[in-house]
Amino acid sequence: MKPRTPPRNDTDDGQRRLAMLIDADNAQPSVIEGLLAEVAKYGVASVKRIYGDFTSTRMTQWKQALLKHSISPVQQFAYTSGKNATDSSLIIDAMDLLYTQRFDGFCLVSSDSDFTRLAQRLREEGLTVYGFGERKTPDAFVQACDKFVYTEVLRTEASPGAAPKPVAAKPAAAAKKAAKSAPPKSAPVAAPAPPAPAADAKDKASEPLPIALIRQAIEEASDEGGWAFLGTVGSYLNKIRPDFDPRLYGHRKLSDLLKHQPRHFVIEERGVPGSSNKMIYIRAVG
16 A cells, blocks of 8 residues: 555645444434534544445434435445344445545444454554444444544433423413313322433443543643643543543533542643633642
8 A cells, every 4th residue: 555645634624534434233313413513523524424224124213314414325235134244334435435545534433343443454544533332332442442432422412402382272271171181189199200310310420530540641741840731631531541531420521520529630720921811730639
């Protein structure tokens, strides 16, 4: 293979070009809104493809999302029962796209460890690999990516559509309807059961904050006074733990997460000379 030439984005609009490949057999259509928003943080998904057997009734929800979000479906029939031909099709396409030398990175959407070697191969070529999968994703695939985002977080952040407002009934009609539907006075009315806690909330409650890991990151990036620039700390955390994400602990940003840990960390904002911007520094306590 000839030496990799600079991708197009080095010379045009400065946008990072990404190829987003979705394994429909191991991804949920309910995360598509949050997924696309997350990918947009890293660059432009100039290729968006999804792989699966769309003749199956299991793909009904995915088919509804494809047109809306301009995702190209790649039909892959199951040649043999129990064998997943989708993985092979996605991997072949990924390698074809790699050899075009037009991309800066790949977004692999799957919870399947079969893509571990693909992620490693893409990184060997100097490309950035962003992985997206459920919490059940094997650690081998997680660690093979530069950055891994759990889709449960994306499902939580996806903005739900506004609930339709109920149409107010006329006073007389409403009273008459209420009288008909009201239970007899002698019959006790059971209180509605409280909603069950969401799985994401349960995960957050049981997810221990890696204090030792954060302290290690601060130590690696700190100056003689023990202060470290927050951006450098975040970069170090992602290098050694690709799945580290403040949203897993109930906070959108790393700074917000650390501000809620005054027993362990101290936050300080410093002004930038000649600018109204501020830089955040952090120091471990004790």
